[in-house]
Amino acid sequence: MNSSTYSRNRERVIAVAADLFARNGYHGTGIAELGKAVGLGRGALYHYIESKEALLYYISKTQVDSMNAQAEQALRSGLPPEALLREMARRLLHNIATHQAEWAVFFRDYSALTGERRDKVIAARERYEGYWRQALDRGVEAEVLRPTPRLLVKGILGMLNYTYLWFEPDGELSSDELADEFMDALLDGIRSDPR
Amino acid sequence: MNSSTYSRNRERVIAVAADLFARNGYHGTGIAELGKAVGLGRGALYHYIESKEALLYYISKTQVDSMNAQAEQALRSGLPPEALLREMARRLLHNIATHQAEWAVFFRDYSALTGERRDKVIAARERYEGYWRQALDRGVEAEVLRPTPRLLVKGILGMLNYTYLWFEPDGELSSDELADEFMDALLDGIRSDPR
Numbered sequence: 001m002n003s004s005t006y007s008r009n010r011e012r013v014i015a016v017a018a019d020l021f022a023r024n025g026y027h028g029t030g031i032a033e034l035g036k037a038v039g040l041g042r043g044a045l046y047h048y049i050e051s052k053e054a055l056l057y058y059i060s061k062t063q064v065d066s067m068n069a070q071a072e073q074a075l076r077s078g079l080p081p082e083a084l085l086r087e088m089a090r091r092l093l094h095n096i097a098t099h100q101a102e103w104a105v106f107f108r109d110y111s112a113l114t115g116e117r118r119d120k121v122i123a124a125r126e127r128y129e130g131y132w133r134q135a136l137d138r139g140v141e142a143e144v145l146r147p148t149p150r151l152l153v154k155g156i157l158g159m160l161n162y163t164y165l166w167f168e169p170d171g172e173l174s175s176d177e178l179a180d181e182f183m184d185a186l187l188d189g190i191r192s193d194p195r
Numbered sequence: 196m197n198s199s200t201y202s203r204n205r206e207r208v209i210a211v212a213a214d215l216f217a218r219n220g221y222h223g224t225g226i227a228e229l230g231k232a233v234g235l236g237r238g239a240l241y242h243y244i245e246s247k248e249a250l251l252y253y254i255s256k257t258q259v260d261s262m263n264a265q266a267e268q269a270l271r272s273g274l275p276p277e278a279l280l281r282e283m284a285r286r287l288l289h290n291i292a293t294h295q296a297e298w299a300v301f302f303r304d305y306s307a308l309t310g311e312r313r314d315k316v317i318a319a320r321e322r323y324e325g326y327w328r329q330a331l332d333r334g335v336e337a338e339v340l341r342p343t344p345r346l347l348v349k350g351i352l353g354m355l356n357y358t359y360l361w362f363e364p365d366g367e368l369s370s371d372e373l374a375d376e377f378m379d380a381l382l383d384g385i386r387s388d389p390r
Contacts, residue, residue, distance in 0.1 A: 024222070025220060025221065025223075026220065026222075026223075027221075027222035027223030028222030028307070107302075107303075108304070109220065109303070112223070143387050143388075144388075145385050145387055146386065146387040148376075148385050151367075151368060152376060154357070154358075155354040155355075155376075155377045156354070157357070158353045158354045158355070159351070161357065162350075162353025162354075162356065163349075166349055172346075178346060181346065181347060182350045185350065185381065186384065186385060187384050187385060187386055188384040188386065189380075189381065189384030190331075190334075190340050190341060190343050190381060191339065191341065192335075192338050192340055193338075
């Protein structure tokens with residue numbers, strides 16, 4: 001087996017695991033079940049993955065790392081603060097919309113990770129939150145946004161992250177449109193007559 | 196055993212189950228483990244609970260029902276729209292802050308419910324979402340709020356619900372203060388110079 005076949009098979013094992021974990025929970029999915037779903041015996045399966053927990057780590061970490069890379073790129077892009085926030089919201093909702101199973105696994109089960117893996121995922125997650133705080137801070141420095149409490153970042157991320165539970169890819173709004181609606185509400189408020 | 200002893204024991208079984216499910220996941224918690232934690236054998240345990248799924252249902256449904264009752268009361272109270280929204284946000288965050296384990300179980304694992312139990316929890320959840328929509332609609336009718344997209348309700352609930360993951364009861368803000376901060380941001384927006 002050459003290395004690209006190995007990578008392809010590994011990616012397939014991870015994708016199937018994400019679907020199974022999303023459907024039946026991390027704790028509710030056995031290695032035997034995963035092997036059956038991908039058509040591999042236990043030994044062959046462990047050729048691709050170190051452990052069930054390593055799978056959970058890989059599923060969670062990949063998406064958070066991807067969002068961190070995208071946030072770093074957006075922060076470097078020179079966009080003005082409002083456009084930057086909108087861009088970060090669009091990228092997050094697009095990623096969630098296209099990796100709904102992975103995000104479901106992450107949000108439901110990342111707390112099953114232990115030791116160094118758990119620490120790394122939490123650190124990556126905090127880094128992402130920090131990028132949102134940077135974007136808000138830039139808006140305050142540019143006098144485009146008012147200073148807001150530190151914890152608001154978690155509220156904004158709750159608004160966006162929670163879409164993993166209900167976003168419908170074929171629904172009334174695209175993920176970009178939804179991100180725009182959410183950012184409109186957040187930027188301008190929902191009063192008819194802004195103060 | 197008289198009926199109040201029975202209720203007390205049953206409540207204790209449910210509380211211990213909520214903690215175990217929150218810590219180790221619904222699928223990751225066995226009936227034997229639960230029995231050990233409450234000091235009851237399998238037979239005695241089934242005297243209090245019908246099944247593990249019934250426990251999950253009871254844990255989830257109790258909190259959602261409580262929020263529905265509180266929302267109904269708030270909607271009947273005659274509060275003006277802004278005060279009504281703030282009251283509903285405060286009640287939700289207070290409930291989450293005081294039942295963090297139950298909400299963790301609900302958000303992570305309600306999808307493990309099946310059949311009628313699943314349908315009932317989803318219906319109760321949709322009812323709650325409907326109450327928020329009613330509150331927003333009242334604000335629009337009173338010309339206090341602008342019309343906003345239907346899906347914004349899910350964004351607002353995401354912002355509030357997600358606190359189950361990170362709210363610290365001994366942290367910098369009380370649940371009431373946090374609800375107020377979130378509603379300030381949502382009502383007035385975060386621009387320094389509102390349009």
